[in-house]
Amino acid sequence: MRRVLDASALLTGRQFPGELLVPPSVLPEIRRHGLTPQLEAILETQIEIRGPSPEALRRARAMSEATGDAHRLSPTDVDLIALALDVQAIVVTDDYSVQNVARALGVGFEPVMERGIREQWTWSYRCTGCRTVWPKWHDDCPTCGAPLRTARPRRQPR
Template sequence: MRVHVPDEAAVRRVEDAATRTGDADVLSETDVRVLAAALELDAVLVTDDYAMQNVADALDLAVEGVSKEGITERRDWNFQCQGCGREFDEDRERCPVCGSDLARKNPN
């Protein structure tokens, strides 16, 4: 067995893609590193994790599900303020308008 540790440039590419799709907060550090390794090795990612599949799709990585069918479309999540209802393209700690928490929302 060979262990591959991805370089930081690949990790940053995955983190950037996860931020763009809105999946950054739901991916663990291990998820990010597995995605980065798949990116560097031009490998097929085998996972049932929809967030990982979504980011892999954004990076044009091939994905296969294990026991579930894979995603049918990529989603770029929005974030909605739980207080004032405003929507934002990227996740933030709190709403810059009213200070309430934001929740991830399906844009479709």
């Protein structure tokens, strides 16, 4: 899997699996934030720096106009999308407009940071006597005094 990394993805210093690419326009952004020796080593050894093709740039710009994201995208953002188009990579970014245009072009994307679980398990507790389900734990049932038991968790969309 190829990944095109945006500046914030690089700046985390996180190790991303697969083949990694960045457009040249990301580099000044990285330097502005301070290029650590560690980051420099990552850039030199693990990342291909490659500019997008004019055709991919044209498609990325046209789509950003179509989705209404054009004014929210920096030239670097457009480079990221276009490069991902060129090399059939996914874009690693938390930028909503980049994600939106990528989606519209059929380019995959993933957030910079792991989001953790997308669904929350909510536990509930069922009385062994009167069968009442309580959302919170009680040492014994507030209604009948029998012990509670953990009921099957239910899934709750966030």
